Amino acid sequence: xxxxxxxxxxxxxxxxxxxxxxxxxxxxxxxxxxxxxxxxxxxxxxxxxxxxxxxxxxxxxxxxxxxxxxxxxxxxxxxxxxxxxxxxxxxxxxxxxxxxxxxxxxxxxxxxxxxxxxxxxxxxxxxxxxxxxxxxxxxxxxxxxxxxxxxxxxxxxxxxxxxxxxxxxxxxxxxxxxxxxxxxxxxxxxxxxxxxxxxxxxxxxxxxxxxxxxxxxxxxxxxxxxxxxxxxxxxxxxxxxxxxxxxxxxxxxxxxxxxxxxxxxxxxxxxxxxxxxxxxxxxxxxxxxxxxxxxxxxxxxxxxxxxxxxxxxxxxxxxxxxxxxxxxxxxxxxxxxxxxxxxxxxxxxxxxxxxxxxxxxxxxxxxxxxxxxxxxxxxxxxxxxxxxxxxxxxxxxxxxxxxxxxxxxxxxxxxxxxxxxxxxxxxxxxxxxxxxxxxxxxxxxxxxxxxxxxxxxxxxxxxxxxxxxxxxxxxxx
Amino acid sequence: xxxxxxxxxxxxxxxxxxxxxxxxxxxxxxxxxxxxxxxxxxxxxxxxxxxxxxxxxxxxxxxxxxxxxxxxxxxxxxxxxxxxxxxxxxxxxxxxxxxxxxxxxxxxxxxxxxxxxxxxxxxxxxxxxxxxxxxxxxxxxxxxxxxxxxxxxxxxxxxxxxxxxxxxxxxxxxxxxxxxxxxxxxxxxxxxxxxxxxxxxxxxxxxxxxxxxxxxxxxxxxxxxxxxxxxxxxxxxxxxxxxxxxxxxxxxxxxxxxxxxxxxxxxxxxxxxxxxxxxxxxxxxxxxxxxxxxxxxxxxxxxxx
Numbered sequence: 001x002x003x004x005x006x007x008x009x010x011x012x013x014x015x016x017x018x019x020x021x022x023x024x025x026x027x028x029x030x031x032x033x034x035x036x037x038x039x040x041x042x043x044x045x046x047x048x049x050x051x052x053x054x055x056x057x058x059x060x061x062x063x064x065x066x067x068x069x070x071x072x073x074x075x076x077x078x079x080x081x082x083x084x085x086x087x088x089x090x091x092x093x094x095x096x097x098x099x100x101x102x103x104x105x106x107x108x109x110x111x112x113x114x115x116x117x118x119x120x121x122x123x124x125x126x127x128x129x130x131x132x133x134x135x136x137x138x139x140x141x142x143x144x145x146x147x148x149x150x151x152x153x154x155x156x157x158x159x160x161x162x163x164x165x166x167x168x169x170x171x172x173x174x175x176x177x178x179x180x181x182x183x184x185x186x187x188x189x190x191x192x193x194x195x196x197x198x199x200x201x202x203x204x205x206x207x208x209x210x211x212x213x214x215x216x217x218x219x220x221x222x223x224x225x226x227x228x229x230x231x232x233x234x235x236x237x238x239x240x241x242x243x244x245x246x247x248x249x250x251x252x253x254x255x256x257x258x259x260x261x262x263x264x265x266x267x268x269x270x271x272x273x274x275x276x277x278x279x280x281x282x283x284x285x286x287x288x289x290x291x292x293x294x295x296x297x298x299x300x301x302x303x304x305x306x307x308x309x310x311x312x313x314x315x316x317x318x319x320x321x322x323x324x325x326x327x328x329x330x331x332x333x334x335x336x337x338x339x340x341x342x343x344x345x346x347x348x349x350x351x352x353x354x355x356x357x358x359x360x361x362x363x364x365x366x367x368x369x370x371x372x373x374x375x376x377x378x379x380x381x382x383x384x385x386x387x388x389x390x391x392x393x394x395x396x397x398x399x400x401x402x403x404x405x406x407x408x409x410x411x412x413x414x415x416x417x418x419x420x421x422x423x424x425x426x427x428x429x430x431x432x433x434x435x436x437x438x439x440x441x442x443x444x445x446x447x448x449x450x451x452x453x454x455x456x457x458x459x460x461x462x463x464x465x466x467x468x469x470x471x472x473x474x475x476x477x
Numbered sequence: 478x479x480x481x482x483x484x485x486x487x488x489x490x491x492x493x494x495x496x497x498x499x500x501x502x503x504x505x506x507x508x509x510x511x512x513x514x515x516x517x518x519x520x521x522x523x524x525x526x527x528x529x530x531x532x533x534x535x536x537x538x539x540x541x542x543x544x545x546x547x548x549x550x551x552x553x554x555x556x557x558x559x560x561x562x563x564x565x566x567x568x569x570x571x572x573x574x575x576x577x578x579x580x581x582x583x584x585x586x587x588x589x590x591x592x593x594x595x596x597x598x599x600x601x602x603x604x605x606x607x608x609x610x611x612x613x614x615x616x617x618x619x620x621x622x623x624x625x626x627x628x629x630x631x632x633x634x635x636x637x638x639x640x641x642x643x644x645x646x647x648x649x650x651x652x653x654x655x656x657x658x659x660x661x662x663x664x665x666x667x668x669x670x671x672x673x674x675x676x677x678x679x680x681x682x683x684x685x686x687x688x689x690x691x692x693x694x695x696x697x698x699x700x701x702x703x704x705x706x707x708x709x710x711x712x713x714x715x716x717x718x719x720x721x722x723x724x725x726x727x728x729x730x731x732x733x734x735x736x737x738x739x740x741x742x743x744x745x746x747x748x749x750x751x752x753x754x755x756x757x758x759x760x761x762x763x764x765x766x767x768x769x770x771x772x773x774x775x776x777x778x779x780x781x782x
Contacts, residue, residue: 034560038526039599042533051607053532160579223767230512230582234717235766238759241714245759249752377710381586388583434594440587445572448580 021075029068036063106396113141113302117295127291134291138298138366140406142359145305147386147398149355152312154384155392156321157348158328160233163220163240164383167353169247169375170216171209171360176260176370177253178205198264199272202365206358213357214350221349225342228331240380247372259371266297266365297366304362308355309395315351324348378433385440391450401450409436479623484747485740490631490700492739493638497693498716499723499731500645501686507662507726508682509574514585515565517713518592519687523558523694524704525596528605530554531698543610547633547699554691562687563680571676589709596706605704634696641692642732645685649728658682662726711755715742718762724775733773 041060042053112119116137120130146168153161178184179201188197220239224232247254254260267273273280273293281288315321323344326334335341364370386405390397412432498520505513530553534546569588573580611630618625649655660668661678669675697712698704719738723730738758745757765772 031560031564034557035564038529038557039522039596042529044528044532044600044605051532051605052536053529223763227766227770229578231766231770233582234512234721235763238714238762242756242759245753245756249756378590381590385583385587388579430598433590434598437587437589437591437594441569441584441591444580444584444587445569448573448576
């Protein structure tokens with residue numbers, strides 16, 4: 001009897017939960033009131049030509065209430081002192097899932113990517129209806145490619161680059177300027193016919209864009225060879241901004257902020273996607289549909305992304321790839337073993353930049369329009385977030401992260417049903433970047449090492465074992 | 478000559494604002510070795526808090542004395558911005574202390590995007606203009622065609638900056654808090670062993686940085702008379718440039734760097750091209766880091782194996 005009482009009373013006596021939880025939640029609520037008070041409680045609006053204030057006490061009360069009750073609920077459940085701490089260490093759910101599905105996951109994802117247009121057409125019940133899904137696929141694959149390109153610089157060589165968007169811009173403007181250039185058009189018109197350059201521009205400019213971006217990678221990489229870590233990040237950020245500002249201000253060359261419009265579209269290796277007798281549809285005996293071009297673009301970016309992945313995987317086995325990874329682990333040891341760190345760093349910058357240039361060229365041909373607006377720091381931040389969220393250096397992780405981030409951003413665009421809850425003034429697309437920023441912070445706190453936290457070693461003795469991501473250094477720049 | 482003197486005055490005014498922001502960067506970098514990417518946006522938020530407080534004070538409470546209003550706005554902006562930065566450090570950076578080096582930086586970039594868009598969502602994307610607070614000017618030189626003027630608001634900016642920097646210098650050099658802060662900057666582990674509450678000191682560093690940024694935000698609002706949600710990024714990068722130019726981790730360096738960046742920017746705009754003034758500031762950042770990474774007054778970094 002006595003034993004029984006002691007047992008039942010014990011949990012209640014150990015820690016009083018409600019009082020401290022309530023007090024803590026109250027403090028959190030007060031802090032939230034201080035944080036949200038000025039910016040949510042008041043709104044600056046223009047009244048009769050002068051700035052005045054509007055009051056939003058109910059919204060403020062809702063926000064503070066959410067913080068207070070959320071914190072109280074968490075204090076009573078997850079953060080309760082009586083709850084047994086989880087003793088689970090070692091591989092997480094994602095790691096175990098990754099190891100179990102390891103061999104099968106890459107071919108499965110690849111097959112899905114190749115069959116995606118067919119799946120989209122089948123599920124949407126028609127070629128034209130599937131346009132949205134295929135466009136989304138193109139967007140995701142563009143970011144997969146950019147992520148893989150940046151992964152060479154950040155994940156393999158350990159050089160933190162915050163200005164990657166510069167190379168994307170170089171690639172896009174290379175194509176835009178060359179394809180719309182009148183002298184080049186006239187030159188080829190005299191040799192091969194009037195439509196030659198419009199039809200073939202993309203295929204000539206694609207390698208050019210890669211080469212130009214690679215050269216710019218070296219030009220921008222050369223001065224920063226001595227810099228490390230955060231300094232390198234800031235200088236690359238500055239370079240990215242300088243290139244964008246030059247694109248805006250050098251109006252004679254780039255047409256400034258207005259951008260370059262009516263860039264020639266992609267062709268099926270010289271055969272244009274139009275309704276004419278020489279068009280793709282007529283030559284292949286298909287009924288004309290504007291979707292042919294979109295599906296073709298999907299396969300172009302898929303091929304480009306796979307090329308990036310393939311080259312990266314192969315490079316990792318070459319001396320230069322091993323030098324990159326060695327550089328990431330320990331630069332001083334590298335140097336003392338006779339690795340030329342200058343050429344190693346420059347080759348990493350140039351290779352990563354080259355793939356950024358390819359992706360930029362593809363961006364220009366898909367959109368048919370480029371302007372400096374598309375190459376802001378937010379894009380660099382997004383690509384870097386994809387690489388870090390995917391787990392730096394992990395190819396499959398970067399692909400999954402790109403799909404999750406871009407898919408998630410796209411889903412936020414479609415939150416139209418929220419209008420029924422919050423009224424017609426509510427514009428969900430405004431909240432996209434807000435949620436993106438919040439998610440970046442939350443993911444970093446939840447999983448600082450990214451979703452896939454195991455790595456395949458490049459070199460191994462006897463058998464290949466997965467290595468925990470914690471053991472991989474992130475490089476000092 | 479007249480144009481030169483006028484640009485000198487404008488440059489020093491702008492430089493004071495950059496210097497105040499730069500101290501926040503340099504102190505945080507000195508103590509936890511991270512570039513606090515969100516600091517520029519904290520500055521922008523403080524300008525908005527000052528704007529709202531100014532409207533409350535003048536239109537609702539009906540205070541007409543501009544100096545009293547300015548004093549109230551300054552204090553309120555400092556308090557709320559400090560609270561904000563304290564909360565940011567607590568939520569976004571402290572859990573990542575001791576994690577791998579990139580993590581706090583990514584978190585700070587996310588926080589910067591969050592803050593800018595939070596202000597955009599809650600206050601709207603348009604410019605928020607306020608009527609000029611102080612309009613009187615002193616004519617210093619007049620050669621008939623060109624007047625060199627020193628506006629009272631420029632005097633206020635420089636005076637407040639000077640007073641605050643003196644107080645801040647006293648805080649860091651002479652008080653026990655400042656000693657704790659400098660100790661943590663030199664060796665965090667050793668400071669903790671000697672009984673300094675490191676977490677507390679780091680929090681206070683963020684609070685002080687935010688308070689100075691709030692002063693900068695208020696003065697910026699008073700000087701330009703406009704606030705916009707996107708105004709955090711570029712002044713933030715320029716203030717970071719100032720911190721690097723002066724030698725990151727060095728407090729007098731941050732002020733010196735801020736003044737230099739302000740002067741370079743105004744002279745560049747006056748004598749070369751106004752379109753490329755941001756390019757000039759960014760180029761200085763790159764050039765300083767490449768040729769003189771320790772900055773003007775900083776200690777050279779020793780590479781240890």
